Amino acid sequence: xxxxxxxxxxxxxxxxxxxxxxxxxxxxxxxxxxxxxxxxxxxxxxxxxxxxxxxxxxxxxxxxxxxxxxxxxxxxxxxxxxxxxxxxxxxxxxxxxxxxxxxxxxxxxxxxxxxxxxxxxxxxxxxxxxxxxxxxxxxxxxxxxxxxx
Amino acid sequence: xxxxxxxxxxxxxxxxxxxxxxxxxxxxxxxxxxxxxxxxxxxxxxxxxxxxxxxxxxxxxxxxxxxxxxxxxxxxxxxxxxxxxxxxxxxxxxxxxxxxxxxxxxxxxxxxxxxxxxxxxxxxxxxxxxxxxxxxxxxxxxxxxxxxxxxxxxxxxxxxxxxxxxxxxxxxxxxxxxxxxxxxxxxxxxxxxxxxxxxxxxxxxxxxxxxxxxxxxxxxxxxxxxxxxxxxxxxxxxxxxxxxxxxxxxxxxxxxxxxxxxxxxxxxxxxxxxxxxxxxxxxxxxxxxxxxxxxxxxxxxxxxxxxxxxxxxxxxxxxxxxxxxxxxxxxxxxxxxxxxxxxxxxxxxxxxxxxxxxxxxxxxxxxxxxxxxxxxxxxxxxxxxxxxxxxxxxxxxxxxxxxxxxxxxxxxxxxxxxxxxxxxxxxxxxxxxxxxxxxxxxxxxxxxxxxxxxxxxxxxxxxxxxxxxxxxxxxxxxxxxxxxxxxxxxxxxxxxxxxxxxxxxxxxxxxxxxxxxxxxxxxxxxxxxxxxxxxxxxxxxxxxxxxxxxxxxxxxxxxxxxxxxxxxxxxxxxxxxxxxxxxxxxxxxxxxxxxxxxxxxxxxxxxxxxxxxxxxxxxxxxxxxxxxxxxxxxxxxxxxxxxxxxxxxxxxxxxxxxxxxxxxxxxxxxxxxxxxxxxxxxxxxxxxxxxxxxxxxxxxxxxxxxxxxxxxxxxxxxxxxxxxxxxxxxxxxxxxxxxxxxxxxxxxxxxxxxxxxxxxxxxxxxxxxxxxxxx
Ligand code: FES
Ligand code: FES
Numbered sequence: 001x002x003x004x005x006x007x008x009x010x011x012x013x014x015x016x017x018x019x020x021x022x023x024x025x026x027x028x029x030x031x032x033x034x035x036x037x038x039x040x041x042x043x044x045x046x047x048x049x050x051x052x053x054x055x056x057x058x059x060x061x062x063x064x065x066x067x068x069x070x071x072x073x074x075x076x077x078x079x080x081x082x083x084x085x086x087x088x089x090x091x092x093x094x095x096x097x098x099x100x101x102x103x104x105x106x107x108x109x110x111x112x113x114x115x116x117x118x119x120x121x122x123x124x125x126x127x128x129x130x131x132x133x134x135x136x137x138x139x140x141x142x143x144x145x146x147x148x149x
Numbered sequence: 150x151x152x153x154x155x156x157x158x159x160x161x162x163x164x165x166x167x168x169x170x171x172x173x174x175x176x177x178x179x180x181x182x183x184x185x186x187x188x189x190x191x192x193x194x195x196x197x198x199x200x201x202x203x204x205x206x207x208x209x210x211x212x213x214x215x216x217x218x219x220x221x222x223x224x225x226x227x228x229x230x231x232x233x234x235x236x237x238x239x240x241x242x243x244x245x246x247x248x249x250x251x252x253x254x255x256x257x258x259x260x261x262x263x264x265x266x267x268x269x270x271x272x273x274x275x276x277x278x279x280x281x282x283x284x285x286x287x288x289x290x291x292x293x294x295x296x297x298x299x300x301x302x303x304x305x306x307x308x309x310x311x312x313x314x315x316x317x318x319x320x321x322x323x324x325x326x327x328x329x330x331x332x333x334x335x336x337x338x339x340x341x342x343x344x345x346x347x348x349x350x351x352x353x354x355x356x357x358x359x360x361x362x363x364x365x366x367x368x369x370x371x372x373x374x375x376x377x378x379x380x381x382x383x384x385x386x387x388x389x390x391x392x393x394x395x396x397x398x399x400x401x402x403x404x405x406x407x408x409x410x411x412x413x414x415x416x417x418x419x420x421x422x423x424x425x426x427x428x429x430x431x432x433x434x435x436x437x438x439x440x441x442x443x444x445x446x447x448x449x450x451x452x453x454x455x456x457x458x459x460x461x462x463x464x465x466x467x468x469x470x471x472x473x474x475x476x477x478x479x480x481x482x483x484x485x486x487x488x489x490x491x492x493x494x495x496x497x498x499x500x501x502x503x504x505x506x507x508x509x510x511x512x513x514x515x516x517x518x519x520x521x522x523x524x525x526x527x528x529x530x531x532x533x534x535x536x537x538x539x540x541x542x543x544x545x546x547x548x549x550x551x552x553x554x555x556x557x558x559x560x561x562x563x564x565x566x567x568x569x570x571x572x573x574x575x576x577x578x579x580x581x582x583x584x585x586x587x588x589x590x591x592x593x594x595x596x597x598x599x600x601x602x603x604x605x606x607x608x609x610x611x612x613x614x615x616x617x618x619x620x621x622x623x624x625x626x627x628x629x630x631x632x633x634x635x636x637x638x639x640x641x642x643x644x645x646x647x648x649x650x651x652x653x654x655x656x657x658x659x660x661x662x663x664x665x666x667x668x669x670x671x672x673x674x675x676x677x678x679x680x681x682x683x684x685x686x687x688x689x690x691x692x693x694x695x696x697x698x699x700x701x702x703x704x705x706x707x708x709x710x711x712x713x714x715x716x717x718x719x720x721x722x723x724x725x726x727x728x729x730x731x732x733x734x735x736x737x738x739x740x741x742x743x744x745x746x747x748x749x750x751x752x753x754x755x756x757x758x759x760x761x762x763x764x765x766x767x768x769x770x771x772x773x774x775x776x777x778x779x780x781x782x783x784x785x786x787x788x789x790x791x792x793x794x795x796x797x798x799x800x801x802x803x804x805x806x807x808x809x810x811x812x813x814x815x816x817x818x819x820x821x822x823x824x825x826x827x828x829x830x831x832x833x834x835x836x837x838x839x840x841x842x843x844x845x846x847x848x849x850x851x852x853x854x855x856x857x858x859x860x861x862x863x864x865x866x867x868x869x870x871x872x873x874x875x876x877x878x879x880x881x882x883x884x885x886x887x888x889x890x891x892x893x894x895x896x897x898x899x900x901x902x903x904x905x906x907x908x909x910x911x912x913x914x915x916x917x918x919x920x921x922x923x924x
Contacts, residue, residue, distance in 0.1 A: 008445060014298050015418065018449045026393065026447040031385035032378020034570070035448075036521055037603040041858040044521065070377030079377040087376045091368055091824065094832055095237030096375035097382055097521040097570025124865030129858060131521040132237045133835025134828070135866040 001065040004076030005008075005030070015031045016062035020054075021045045024071060032072035032112045036129065043128030044097065044105040047071050053108035054055055072100040075107060083107045086141040093132040094132035106142045116146055152827040153365055197291040197351045202884050204745040205286035207275065208546055209268025213288035214345050215296035217270060218248060221341070222225055225334030226322060227254045230564040232264040232271035233281045234542050236520075237832070238890045240281050241370040244289045247821060250361040251293025251354055252300070253317040261370045266544025268566035277577045277687070278742065279788035279888025282821050286886050288363075294351045294436070294482040296340075303339035304331050319360075328886060355849045356882045363882075365824035369381035371568065383525040383540035383567045384600065390422055390572030391527060393590045395451045397458055398440035400682050401851035403465040404427055409441050413457040419450030419713050423458070426584065428465075431681075432646050435550060435578040438684075442588055448600050466853040470682035472615070475848075476512060479617035479679055483510065487636050487675030491660055491735045494671030496623075499632035502914035503623030507710055509703055510712045511620070513695040514845035516613035517855075518688055519863060522570020523601040526583035530594035532562045539582040540569040547579035547686045574687040575834075578611050608853045611686025612846055614639045617679075618699030625672075628711040630722060633669040637662055639695065644681035652676040653692065659740030660835045661693035661787050663731060663861055664751045665700065668724025683848065689836065693787040693895040698916065701783035701899030704914065716764050716782050726754030742789050748885050757817050759786045759793040759878060763814035766876050777801060778809070781904025783896040788888025791816040791878075793832075794896045798904040804922035806905065808838060808869030813893060816878035818886040826889050827875040833893025834870040834918050839863045841898045842918045 002011050005028060012023065019038075024030040024047070033056055036044030040058040047056045048070040049063075053148070056069075076082050083106045093099045109124040110116070116124065121142050131137065154579065178886030204211045212218075218230045229248045233240040246262045297317045304322035305312045308650075316323050321332045330382075374380040380885045391713070399405060411423040428439035441460055445451035502505055526539035528551075535555055541547045544564045552559040569576055581599055588597040601609075616639035644653045648724050653662075653676050662674055701719075709720035729751040732739045741749060760782070764770075766802050767778060777800045784793035793814050799807040811834045820826055843862040847854045855861040864870070902913045904920075913921055 001813075015449070022376050022447055022449040026387070026449075027383070027919075029387065030378075031381070031387075034382075034521075035384055035523070035600075037858050039603075039857055039859075042521070042603075052356075075377075079373065084376045088368065088372055091372065091828070093237070093369065093372065093375045093829055095235075095521065095569060095571045096371060100378045103376060111620050125866045127865075128523065129521060129863055129865060131836075131863060133832035133864070133870070135835060135864075136831055136871045138829075138866060139871060 001061070003064045004068045006071060012061055014061070016060060017142060018061050020047070020059045020061060020064055020069065021056035030071050030073055034101055036098065036101070043105055044130070046100040046101040048104060048108050048111055049149050051108070051111060052079065052092060053059055053105055075104065081107055083110065083141070083145045086145040086148070089144065090137045090141045092134050092137040092141050094134055098130045100126060102138055106145065110142070110146055112146070159185040159237065164467065166189045180612040181218065181359055182703040189201065194784065197294065197348050197353060197380050198287050199883060200748045201745050202284050202287070202748060203745060204273065204288070206743060207273035207284070209271070209273040211284070211288045212270065212272035212856040213292040213295070215299065216294050218292050219252065219296045221333050221337040223337050225258055225332050225336050226260055226331065227258055228260045228262050230264045230271070232274050233508055234276040234544065234566050234569055234572065235371065236276065236569035236576065238829060239822055240276060242367060242827055243282060245369050246361045246368070247286060247289045247603070248293035249360055252291045252296040253319055255320040256361060256367055256856055258320060263566050265566065266548040266754050274543065274545045275577065276572065277574055277888045279892065282584065282886050283744070283789065283888055286821055291348065291351055294353050295346050298346050298351065300333060300336050302343055306338065307331065307338060307367045312859040314531065316907045317424050326741045331342055338437060344643035356898050363819055363823070365822055367494050373846065374833050380568050382522050382570045383538060384522055384570065386527045386538040386567060386598060388527065388596045391598050392444050392446060393448045393451045394444045394457050394597050394599045394607070395448070395602065396426065396440045396442045396584060396599065397455050397604065398438045398742040399428060399462055400608065400846070401462070401467050402438065403431065403467055404462050405439060405465065406441050407458040407461045407463045409458045409499040409680060410415055410852035413459065414454040414502045415475065417450055417454040417457055419446040420454035421445055422591060423454070424589055432644060432647055432648065435580045435583065436585045437580045437587065438444050444592060444597055446750070448523060452602065464851055467682045470850070470851040471512065472847040475615065475682070476617070479645050480510065481621035482677035482679065483636045483638045485677070487677040488557050489673065489736055490676055491672070491674040491731050492665055493734050496632050496634045496671045496673035499671035500621065500623040500634065504626040504683060505565040505624040506621065507624070507707055508621045509706055509904065510914060511556045511618040511699040511702060512791045513618070513698060515615045516840060517607055517610045517764060517861065518571070518573040519607060519847050519861060520571030520573060520575050523603055524581035524584040525575065525598060525604040526585035527596055527598040528582070528589040529596035532587050534563070535586055535589070536563045536565070536736060537582050537585060538565045538567055539579065539585070540576055541579050541582060542569065542572045543579060547582050548578055550583055554583050555586055555590060573689040575611060575752040578686060581678070584744045603857045607857060609857050613688035613694070614642065614685045614692065616695035618695055619802055620699055620703040622703065622707055624711070630669050630707065632671040633667055634673045634675070635662065636680050637696065639692065640679045640685050642685040644685055644783070649681050651678045655737045655740045657692045659742060661696035661785060663735060663739060664729065666729050666751060666753050666756055668785065678898035690787055691696055694840065695900065697783065697785040697895035701896060702902055702914065705781070705903040705906065709906065716760065716769050717799045719737050719782065720757060720760060723753050728752055744789060749787065749887060755791045756784055756786055759791045759816050761816040762876055762878065763793040763795050766814065766874065767812035769795060775799065777908060779904050779907035781900045781907055782904065783903060787892045787895050790887040790889065790892040792892045792896050795902040796897065796900040796904045798901065800905070800908045800922070806918070806922065808901070809872060811870055811873045812876065813873065814876040816880065818879045818884040819890050820877050821886060823877055826877060829889050830875040830893045831873045834873045834897055835864050837894045837897030838870045840889065841901045841916065845917050867923060
């Protein structure tokens with residue numbers, strides 16, 4: 001099968017059931033996509049498939065055959081997506097481990113809903129855990145980015 | 150342990166690493182290893198170390214030599230070594246920033262370099278105990294100042310002018326009379342050849358000249374990398390040829406695999422090897438739990454291989470561990486006289502003669518760190534020399550443990566410290582790095598990465614200790630508290646390092662109980678016995694969580710019983726501003742977080758001040774609140790820092806609880822990086838709200854009953870603590886800096902439950918809240 005990752009076509013002939021997350025991390029070395037829970041509960045592994053946010057830990061390789069996957073490494077050529085900029089403006093991260101997933105979630109969500117209410121932001125981001133507790137700043141950054149996208 | 154003097158020592162480190170320390174040279178060459186340094190400095194009349202800390206008593210002590218920490222490239226890039234681990238508290242930023250400030254380096258031209266584990270070279274590296282700033286702000290300032298003086302000296306030499314005519318200024322040295330300037334890059338070679346100035350010749354900057362220290366305007370060093378996915382954590386390390394391991398660990402601590410189907414696992418495509426790791430008898434320190442390891446070409450194949458193993462277990466002596474039964478046993482223990490730990494006056498007599506006795510019991514279950522990055526480590530062994538990459542808070546200890554495990558000299562082991570995706574104490578324990586070393590050895594030295602899944606993490610942790618707290622207060626006819634008896638029952642984390650003492654050690658008592666600050670004439674603190682039936686670890690603020698929960702809930706309970714305001718009564722019970730010195734009244738030497746009492750006494754004036762500040766900021770008693778909302782307050786000293794918190798809760802008719810606003814006042818002495826202090830207080834509120842609402846690790850048949858974020862819940866966005874206001878008490882540089890990473894946690898839960906009481910009239914005495922409001 002073939003899958004496009006960050007605009008590069010890759011061919012894959014391993015186990016079609018392997019979660020996309022392990023393929024990205026172990027085979028392509030795209031370790032920006034994080035492993036947090038493996039069962040779709042934390043959002044650390046969030047990537048975009050054809051522009052929509054998915055949890056790559058519960059997305060099988062067979063599901064992305066002939067689709068376009070974007071990871072944090074490919075979100076913006078210069079790393080200056082409005083969400084990334086807002087994240088830096090508010091110094092959102094503590095340990096940073098959840099943040100790539102948070103940013104991918106926020107970017108995908110703002111794509112679908114560019115003018116979200118506060119409640120929309122909460123529910124869109126509720127699938128992404130931050131154990132360090134950066135939620136207040138995550139909220140502020142998403143809100144700020146929404147005024148820019 | 151009894152009778153030993155632990156003043157100025159970190160107990161865990163010295164108990165667990167005593168052997169390693171034997172024979173460690175304390176000084177040599179340019180590296181001034183400074184077990185004795187603060188004292189020497191002061192005897193020398195140096196101003197570089199203005200007050201004493203316990204840093205010298207930690208393994209490796211203090212090193213401040215710029216030849217170790219600073220290098221200047223000819224293009225002017227200044228590299229500053231960070232010897233502490235970055236787990237989200239700001240270590241990569243705050244201390245290097247202090248070095249940069251003192252050396253007049255421009256932060257935009259600074260590269261931060263992570264040190265490998267090497268405590269002889271860098272000094273102590275244990276990033277826990279809220280110690281990084283507390284122990285290293287003085288040495289790192291001295292380091293930066295020494296580097297500045299060396300650059301100035303280099304310029305003076307190059308220009309052949311007297312030292313007194315040159316001055317370092319923002320990455321260059323200026324010849325003051327002529328206005329000539331020379332960049333740091335051009336001075337690099339000459340400066341590097343100069344000896345380190347003697348400590349008593351080092352002149353620190355005047356605080357009015359600080360560019361970065363105390364300002365909070367420097368962005369965290371890894372910010373860009375984090376936002377573009379380039380930040381590297383241990384889970385992300387994969388040297389050429391890495392294979393991946395997961396381990397089926399015994400579900401009960403000290404259990405051992407009886408049988409397993411290695412052939413079935415080997416049939417899974419990609420699986421390379423299956424082998425057993427035997428358990429280590431207690432006290433096992435941080436040795437691996439044992440189990441059956443599966444090594445494969447990728448993580449997925451390793452996980453699949455492990456599923457095929459079908460391990461049968463011999464559960465061993467902890468199979469009877471049952472949280473419900475254990476709780477009952479602890480409750481009963483707490484109702485009987487315990488071992489005296491601090492005694493003033495005559496509590497028994499005072500209680501017998503009291504007009505009113507208030508008797509309350511509190512329960513705090515096991516908790517788990519659940520760092521966002523589950524533990525992971527990679528090891529390869531080349532020519533008998535192990536090289537480890539790991540997310541450890543304890544790179545020095547990890548190096549020693551891996552050396553011992555593999556039977557190689559310590560200086561053959563390299564421990565690279567990655568970024569840590571959260572630590573909270575879990576990653577002070579390097580069992581996962583030792584597992585990686587065993588796996589690599591089994592693979593003939595090939596690189597192997599050991600990955601813990603979330604289930605592995607939650608089921609095989611070093612758990613925050615379960616605890617039962619029993620507080621009894623006696624009041625006279627005027628409702629003055631005349632007797633205070635607090636019994637604490639909790640398995641000890643010392644069980645990792647020594648035969649299980651079955652009660653809190655001096656260190657655990659030091660975590661917020663022995664320093665009880667109340668102004669009560671008859672006061673008695675006791676411990677009761679409780680064995681450790683699992684691995685007990687330290688979790689952000691440790692025993693301060695149960696101690697503060699019990700003490701500060703009790704204060705509010707007495708206030709309620711006697712019709713007084715929570716804040717007023719708290720201040721009344723603390724009494725006038727004074728130094729509380731319990732040292733003459735304790736059964737064993739006071740553990741003051743490993744730091745000297747003279748530098749960091751128990752100062753009720755500072756405790757009162759944070760309470761008064763937070764009450765004012767939160768408009769205590771004056772704020773108009775919507776229906777169903779109320780405020781609660783609590784205060785606690787931990788890690789030598791004073792914190793008071795006011796929590797606003799809102800409760801709807803279905804018993805759903807929100808936390809619309811939190812105010813926290815913190816007195817951490819001189820505040821080096823207010824921006825990261827605020828982020829730590831924000832994070833502490835979220836973590837403590839998780840503790841209050843959800844955290845509960847339970848055991849049945851010796852097994853942890855929780856698995857993943859479905860049954861071990863943590864707070865999500867919008868659930869509360871989204872408006873956390875941090876109020877930092879202002880202090881000059883002369884006030885010793887104290888801990889920040891942990892002290893935000895302990896007062897939160899009691900403040901939350903005190904607010905909940907004010908909102909609902911219901912007093913919660915067992916953590917977590919769960920559905921107790923609905924019950
Ligand atoms: S790792 Fe995929 S949602 Fe947690
Ligand atoms: S920043 Fe550490 S988990 Fe979010």
